[in-house]
Amino acid sequence: MDWLVGNWEQKLPDGTLKETWAKENDSTFSGNSYFINTKDTVHFESIKLTQKAEELTYSATVVGQNNDEAVDFKLTSDVDNTFTFENLAHDYPQKITYKKVTSDRLIATVSGKQQGKQTQESYPMSKK
Template sequence: MLRTMLLPIAALALAANQSAAPTIADVAFMAGEWGATDADGWTIEHWSQPAGGTMMGYAMSGDDSVTFREFLRIAPDAEGTLALVVTGVDLTPVAFTLTETAPNRVTFEAPEHDYPQKISYMRDGDVMVATISMADGSNPSTWEYRRR
C-alpha cells in the first residue's frame, strides 16, 4: 500500500522538475519603446511584440546625433533554447543564451564573450532596467528606462 501511494508522489515530483522550457511569452514583458535621458544624452531601446516565436529590437544612444546603435533578436537557437542575439556596429552577432526567467525578469549569458557576458532585464510597470556585466556580476552598467 505504501508503494502504491509513493508512485504518484514521485511522478508529481518528477513532473515539477521537468517544467516547460521558457518561450517567447516569458520575455514579452519587454515589448515596447523604452528610453532614458541624462546629462550624457539619450538612449532608446525598442522591442517588437512577439511574432512567430521571435522578438526584434534595436538600441541606440546619442546626443545631437546617434553615437551608438545595435540590433537585437530574441528567438530559439538551434537547440530550441531562447537566445538574445546582439549585432553591434561591427556587424558581428553575439548570442547570449537565456539562463533565468521569472515574472517580468530575464537573464541571458555568453560566458565566452569578452564584455558583456551577462545581460538582464527587469520590468516594474512603466520602468524597465537593463544591466550588462561580467558573468559573475562584476563591472555592471545599468540603464533605467521609462516607457515612451
C-alpha cells in the first residue's frame, strides 16, 4: 500500500476533506483524516494500517466516539487496486473501501447499515 503515502484531499462547497498517510515501518502505515470547514476542524480521525502475519487491519480512532478507542476493520478483499476492510459488528460504517484510480487519485468509500437503511458515502481525493 505504498501508493497511499502522501497528502490527499477533496474540496467540497462546505470545506475540505484531507487524508495524510506515512509509512512507519514495513508493517505499519499511519494516517489522519479530517474535514475542515471555513476555519474549524469538524471531524478528526487517526488511522493505522497494520500487517500482522497474513492479516491487514485498518484501525480508526475518532475523538468522542467509542470511548476514544480504535475500531478495527479487517481486510476482506484486495482486487483490482480496490482494498475492502470490514467490521460487521460496528454500528456505522461496517465497510471501508479504498480504490486506487491512478497514482494520484483514489476513492474512499464508507458503507453499511445506518438506522436500518443501507448507506454509502464516497470521497474522491487527489494527491497533493
